[in-house]
Amino acid sequence: MRLKKLVFFGLFLITVFVFAGCETLTTAATTTTAGPRDTTTAISTSAGILSTTTKTPTTTKTPTTTAMSDEAVLQSFLDAIDLGNLAAVTEDLNLATPVVSSINVVWTTTDPDVVTNQGEITVPQYGQGNATATLRATATLLGRTSLYRDFTVVVLEESAESFLNRLGAMIIINSSDSITVDFNLPASLQGATITWQSSHPMIAEVAAEAVEGSYKITIKRPVASDGGVDTSVTLTAKLSIGGVQVEIEKMIRVIAVEEEIVQTSIAEART
Incomplete structure (x- = not known):
């Protein structure tokens, strides 16, 4: 029994000797500061705190611009x-x-x-x-x-509709506001066919057929002594080409006559 006590006591002394004679690593910490990168490492031992500092150069990126040519x-x-x-x-x-x-x-x-x-x-x-x-x-x-x-x-070339409207604008009736005699209107123009219709055929009558490319408009003036007055008439033209058709209107004013003029031939007068 005494021998066992001596053995345990000896082991205890050996353990104390080891811990007393050797440095033991207990903790380690690393810190980094801004700027030129300084890295500090702290090591705690039984003999005190040891620290080391490592400087790491920083890299600055300069913005670059590319100019267009x-x-x-x-x-x-x-x-x-x-x-x-x-x-x-x-x-x-x-x-x-x-x-x-x-x-x-x-x-x-x-x-x-x-x-x-x-x-x-x-x-x-x-x-x-x-x-x-x-x-x-x-x-x-x-x-x-x-x-x-x-x-x-x-x-783009002119459309057919525009072409026909332009042709219609080219048709001019001379003295249209004071019509007293017969006149002609075209039955065709630059490849387009034209037909005419009168709003007052008893005053301005359109011939049933064209002769030599024109329609004759026969004027029958109102008689003032019979109560007749100057009368406005609408002549409507239908222009067609290539399957396209447009209508245009031409206004005329037929002037009334004071009294009806009866025309007779010389032969009738002798009888």
């Missing part, structure tokens, strides 16, 4: 021009472009009879077909660099 600036400007639907043009074009103080724009055309440098178009007459020309926009930056962009312009 003159060609890129001009290309972007030209790409922004929008003239609308150029495959079916029926009205003058607006050639206004974005206002940029350093860029000058000049427009040119391959055919001013189709579209001018100002965007004014000439509509081909009905039956002539569509017309095509090219507009070119040349943009110059600061007077040193130029680029251009082409625009193909297709101007």
Whole structure:
């Protein structure tokens, strides 16, 4: 029993000796400060606190910008021009472009009879077909660099309806506000056929058939002594071409006569 006590006591002394003679790692902590990156590592031991500092250089990123070339600036400007639907043009074009103080724009055309440098178009007459020309926009930056962009312009020919209305406007009745005698109206014009109808056939009668390309309008003036007065008459024309038809109206005023004039032949007068 005594021997066992001696053994345990000896082991206890050995343990105390080891812990007293050796440094024991207990805790470790790392801290980082801002700026040039200083990394401090603290180590706690039985002999005290040991610390080490490591400096890590910082890297500063400088923002970079990429300047557009003159060609890129001009290309972007030209790409922004929008003239609308150029495959079916029926009205003058607006050639206004974005206002940029350093860029000058000049427009040119391959055919001013189709579209001018100002965007004014000439509509081909009905039956002539569509017309095509090219507009070119040349943009110059600061007077040193130029680029251009082409625009193909297709101007549609005049529609049949527009053509017929234009023909109707060309028919003029002379002295229409003071009609006293017969006159003729056309039965055709530039390929279009024309028929006529009177609102007062007893005053202005349209012939049943055309003769030599014209309809005769026979005037029967009202007689003032019978209560007749100046009378307005509407002559309606129907113009047709290519299956399209339009109507136009022409107004006339037939002047009344003071008394009826009876015309007789010489032979009738002798009898």
